[in-house]
Amino acid sequence: MNQIPFSLPEYGPEEARARAEEFHRHLATRRTVRSFRSDPIPDGVIEAALLAAGTAPNGANLQPWHFAVIRNPAIKRRIREAAEQEERAFYQDRATDSWLEDLAPLGTDASKPFLETAPALIAIFLKNRTTRPDGRDGITYYPKESVGIATGMLITALHHAGIATLTHTPSPMGFLNEILDRPSTERPFLLLVAGYPSIDCQVPEIRKLPLDRIATFH
Ligand code: IYR
Numbered sequence: 001m002n003q004i005p006f007s008l009p010e011y012g013p014e015e016a017r018a019r020a021e022e023f024h025r026h027l028a029t030r031r032t033v034r035s036f037r038s039d040p041i042p043d044g045v046i047e048a049a050l051l052a053a054g055t056a057p058n059g060a061n062l063q064p065w066h067f068a069v070i071r072n073p074a075i076k077r078r079i080r081e082a083a084e085q086e087e088r089a090f091y092q093d094r095a096t097d098s099w100l101e102d103l104a105p106l107g108t109d110a111s112k113p114f115l116e117t118a119p120a121l122i123a124i125f126l127k128n129r130t131t132r133p134d135g136r137d138g139i140t141y142y143p144k145e146s147v148g149i150a151t152g153m154l155i156t157a158l159h160h161a162g163i164a165t166l167t168h169t170p171s172p173m174g175f176l177n178e179i180l181d182r183p184s185t186e187r188p189f190l191l192l193v194a195g196y197p198s199i200d201c202q203v204p205e206i207r208k209l210p211l212d213r214i215a216t217f218h
Pocket of ligand 1: 169
């Protein structure tokens with residue numbers, strides 16, 4: 001592979017720290033939202049955020065992801081109907097008692113109106129196989145790690161543009177392959193709901209763990 005020069009801007013120690021702290025403050029304003037207005041997301045925002053996600057580090061640069069953006073109300077409705085069917089089974093039978101206990105503070109249930117209200121859904125698929133630039137087909141490497149990182153970057157990019165998201169995981173999500181006509185080599189990873197929070201949007205008062213509970217320094 002051809003090699004090209006690379007460097008990053010170098011910040012002095014104070015500026016580096018200030019930038020890191022400022023970015024933390026910015027990211028700390030992100031909240032998962034479950035109540036969306038229907039206002040559209042401005043043109044180009046999702047496209048740029050997807051390109052940002054596509055810069056994620058990933059296994060052998062095979063970029064094992066596909067993003068299906070759904071704005072069509074009829075398709076959103078089909079996704080809502082299929083998701084709610086799975087969610088009813090989850091809340092009624094599949095979830096363990098301790099899982100339901102852990103979810104209780106969030107106040108979630110099987111009803112998912114945001115799948116129709118929000119202006120955009122982004123179905124994120126993990127590719128288990130892909131075609132190389134030379135046309136050879138084969139498995140991908142570390143697809144879960146790769147798609148997880150790309151998804152985090154997508155959420156961050158949308159937040160940076162003032163767009164709220166909800167990481168929704170109806171389980172199982174096989175219906176997304178059928179509705180969105182994706183091949184069986186792709187597995188639905190997550191359904192990202194995107195838009196502006198409703199005027200009366202409320203979120204649970206949760207706290208993030210302090211540094212000494214999430215990190216050790218050796
Ligand atoms: N997928 C269900 C349940 C759910 C599970 C977890 I873990 C959450 O953090 C939130 C919800 C739902 O979307 O309601």
